[in-house]
Amino acid sequence: MPRLEPASSPATEIKIQPAPHSHLQARTGVCEACTVRGLTICSSLGPTDHDKLAGLVQHLHLEPHQAIFQEDEAADYVYTITSGCVAMSKSLADGRRQITGFMGPGDFLGLAVEEAHHYSAETLTPTRLCRYPRKRFRSVMQSVPALEQRMYALAADELALAQEQILLLGRKTALERLATFLLMMRRRAEQRGLPTNPLRLAMARNEVADYLGLTVETVSRGFSKLRAMGAITLDSAELVRLAKPALLEELSGA
Amino acid sequence: MPRLEPASSPATEIKIQPAPHSHLQARTGVCEACTVRGLTICSSLGPTDHDKLAGLVQHLHLEPHQAIFQEDEAADYVYTITSGCVAMSKSLADGRRQITGFMGPGDFLGLAVEEAHHYSAETLTPTRLCRYPRKRFRSVMQSVPALEQRMYALAADELALAQEQILLLGRKTALERLATFLLMMRRRAEQRGLPTNPLRLAMARNEVADYLGLTVETVSRGFSKLRAMGAITLDSAELVRLAKPALLEELSGA
C-alpha cells in the first residue's frame, strides 16, 4: 500500500514536490476558495486565527485506496478532508478488520491526544486533504479558545456517533444494521448537499461489511432482501434509491 | 426505577434535602477531602478556577440500580463519579440494551455538547457523584482554558475506548470479548489502585453480556470455558483471579 512521503516544505508557498510518489501540493489563496470551509474547523476561526492555521497547512491529493496513516504509527499530522471519502479502521492480529467510521468533506482526522494514531485511515475515493503538523496544531489549539472549543465539540459529536455504532454492532441484526446504514448515508449526503436519490455509496460492499461487522455475503443478501421488500432499488451496486424510507426507519430497529 | 429529584439548592452550603427519595447532599470542605481528586477534572484546575466549579457542585449518594439520567432526557447536569460504578447504555425500541461503557471513580459523565443525553446512566453499586448544572459548567469551561483542554482530552480518550469497543463488537468472538473484558477490568483496577487478584467485578453477568453484545448464557459459558482452560479461577461469581494473563492476552485476539 503506497504511503505518503514525509513533507519538508515550510507551507503557504507554492510548492510542487519532485518526489515521484508524492502528492503534496501547497498553494496560496486555497483556503479562500475552499468549498467546504463552512463545514470545517476553519469556520470557527476569525481571520487572524485562521492565518495561524493557514501558516501550517499543506494540501494533499490522494488516489483511492491509499493509506493516510496507520494504527499505532506516530501521529505527526492531523487532517481536514476537503473532498473525497475516507475510512477509519482498526484490525486484529489475524487481519480481521473493523471500519470504525467513514469521513467526508469537512471532517477532521486525528482527534486523539496521544502520540500515536489509534486507528488507520485510508482513502476510498480520490481525496483532498489539508494537513497540519500535529504538535503545531495543538499549540494553535491552546492559544485559540474558539478552536479548542470546536475540537471539543467535534470529539463529543464523534463520540456520540461511536456510541450509536456500538449499539448497532452489539444489538442489531444484519438487516437492521443495513437499514440504519443506508439512512445514515442519506443523512450525510443531505448535510453536504449531495444528491440523495439516487444515493451514491462511496464504499464497496466489503467496506460496508467491515463497517457493519458482517461479511460481504451477508451485506449483499441484505441489499437483495431490502430490494425484494421494495425498501430500495439499485441503479447500480453503488447507486441506491431509498424507495421506502419509512420502511427503512422501521427496519432500522429504533 | 427510582429517579432523582430536581434540585433547587444554590450549592456549597450545607443542605439536606427533605424530599423522601432524594439523596442530595452538599457539604463544605468536601473537595479538599476528595480521595479521587487526582483522577478527576478537578486536578487540572488551580485554586481560583476550582472554586468556580466548587460553587456549582452538589454531592449525591445513590443506591445500586438507580437511574442517574436517561437517554434523550434533557441534560440539565453533568457529573463526576467519586466512588462506585456506573453503566452507560443505549436501548432499541423493543428493549434490547447495549451498555456502551462502565464508569468508575474519577470518571466524568455527560460529555456531549447537545441539549439531551445520548445515553442512559445507572448505578451498579452504591455511588457518590459530584453534580454540576450543565450550562453553568459549560460557561466555566469556556472561561477556563485548562478545563476546556481537560474536557477535550477526556472526550478524545473516551472516543479511543469507544473505538476499541467497536472493534470488539464487530469482529471478536464471544471468548475473545470476554478475555478482552477481563484484561480491561484488570487495567482499570490497577489504575485506581484496587486489588487485581482477585479482581472484583462490579457488574452482574447480564451487565457483562449487555456490554459485550452477548447473552447472559453465552457470557456464563465463556467464564466456564476460561476456567476449564485454566485462564481464570472464580472465588465467587464476581471475584475473578486471572490465573494466566498471558493466555488471556492471546485469547483476546490482539
Place this chain on the structure above:
DNA sequence: CGACCCCTTGAGGCTTCTCAAAATCCGTGG
C-alpha cells in the same frame, strides 16, 4: 427454612459465516 435472584448447564434452533460458483460490471486492448 423457604423464596428469590443470579449463575450455570443443557438441548435445539436460527442467524450469520464459510466455502464455492455464477453473474455482473469495468477497464483494456484488439
Place this chain on the structure above:
DNA sequence: CCACGGATTTTGAGAAGCCTCAAGGGGTCG
C-alpha cells in the same frame, strides 16, 4: 464496437457460533 480478464457482487449450500427456551444449582435475605 466488441471481446477478454479481473474484480466485484450476487446467489447457493452447508457448517458453526450464538441465541432461545428450559431447568437445575447456589447464595442471600427475610
